[in-house]
Amino acid sequence: MSENAAKDQPGEGRLSHTQSDHPPIARAKVGVVLANLGTPDNTDYWSLRRYLGEFLSDQRVVDYARWKWQPILQLVILTRRPFVSGKAYKSIWNTEKDESPLLTITRAQTEKVTERMKALYGDDVEVDFCMRYGNPSTDSVLKRLAEKGCERIVFFPLYPQYGSPTTATANDQAFRTLMKMKWQPSIRTVPAYFAHSGFLQALASSVTEVYQTLDGRPSKLVASYHGVPERFLLDGDPYHCHCQKTTRLLREQLGWEKGEIDTVFQSKFGPEKWVGPATVDHVAELARQGHKHIAVISPAFSSDCVETLEEIQEEIHDSFMAAGGETFTYIPCLNDRDDHIDALVDIANNELGGWLT
Known part of the structure; x- marks a missing residue:
């Protein structure tokens, strides 16, 4: 039970000691918000x-x-x-639900996290999700949770590696919302979690499970991360380093030797120099070097989206095949796998420390 829930709060509506003209106040709760990039x-x-x-x-x-x-x-x-x-x-596009796969998957993740949190804390925790761009907006979700009585909120950007164009801008948007609120909830933001043991175990399991279904073992696993301009790294953004560490930790979790996994970056935009090597060029070079069967994984994405379902499985796939590749295997993002959800819940619980018992 939350500390605040133990107060004199008989339920939704007016507290027992308030005057008749006092605005209704919801029973105090704690909120958990899963924040993803966004979707049209x-x-x-x-x-x-x-x-x-x-x-x-x-x-x-x-x-x-x-x-x-x-x-x-x-x-x-x-x-x-x-x-x-x-x-x-x-x-x-998910034509059945008329929405992007990112929205479908983030909703499924939220539903599973909600189930876990309810089993742990009953009605003391409200779980929701928002998008940095598009809908449901960060502004609308945080305000809705505040109206439900969430005086404390754990804001959880779904980016394993910290990046200023991802984690930081998600947090920025949350704080912009707080700036407009008369009664601000207390807020904690979840830091980078690429080294979390549960996340790494889920990532390694996803590789192992796909490999077990293949006729032959790929000669190379390519870990493709979303790219950033090189000057971000030089200005102190740790994203590139976090990506390199993710690959190393994944390799160690799998028990593989050095050289069995390559780290590359995709989705270059604009004329300036980005961190590399570029995924689309690297897979073609692998094919020319004689790697006829490769697998690609995207450890920076918590859910499959246009960058994985379209860019990797179409553009990057086609680059590999055109250069002489024969078999291209894409390993899906962790999405709403149960072991991934377990990891997300464990990470959120760590940030809830002292707020719930």
């Missing part, structure tokens, strides 16, 4: 334009001077890019 509402031009406009206007993502960047974004990129991105989203 649909695959049409205007839905993609709104989504990309919000995403690419974020100075954590593109940090060029606004006076220089916004004319290029509004007059050039957003007149063309929505058509290209819309086509990519259409190829992976």
Whole structure:
């Protein structure tokens, strides 16, 4: 039971000692918010334009001077890019639920975390999810939890490795919401969790399980992470280092030798130099070197999305095959696997320390 729940709070509505004209106050609870990147509402031009406009206007993502960047974004990129991105989203869209796979998977993750939390804490914890870009927005979810009585919130960006264009901007958006609230809940943010034993075990199990289904063992496992400009690394962003450590820890968890897993980076955007090697080029080089069967995993993504379902399984796959590759195996993200959910719950519980018993 939470410390606050033990107060004189007979349930939803007015407290026993308040005056008749006092606004209703919900019973105190603790909130857990799973925060993912985001998704367009649909695959049409205007839905993609709104989504990309919000995403690419974020100075954590593109940090060029606004006076220089916004004319290029509004007059050039957003007149063309929505058509290209819309086509990519259409190829992976969940037509049954009319939503992106990222939204479907994040909802499934939230439902499973909710079940675990309810078993542990009953009604003292409210679990929800939000998107940094698109819907459900961070603003709407945090306000909804506050209205439900969540005086304390654990904000959980679903990025195993810390990055300023991912973890930091998710946290920024949460704090922007707090700035507009009359009654701010206390908030804790979850740090990078790539070294968490449960996460690493789930990641290694996902590799082992896929390998057991294959006729032959791939000669190389390629760990593909979303890229960032190289200057982010030089300016102190630890993302690149976290990715390198993730690969090493995964290899050690699997008990493999050095050289059996390569670390590469995908999704380059813009003219400047990004961290490398680039996934699309590296897989082609592997094929030319005689690696005819490779597997690709994406340890930076907590759920499958357009970068994995479309970019890896289409563009990067095609690059490998065109260079002479024969078998390309994609290992899905951890998504709502039970061992992944167990890890997320354990990480959240660590941040709940002192707030719940």
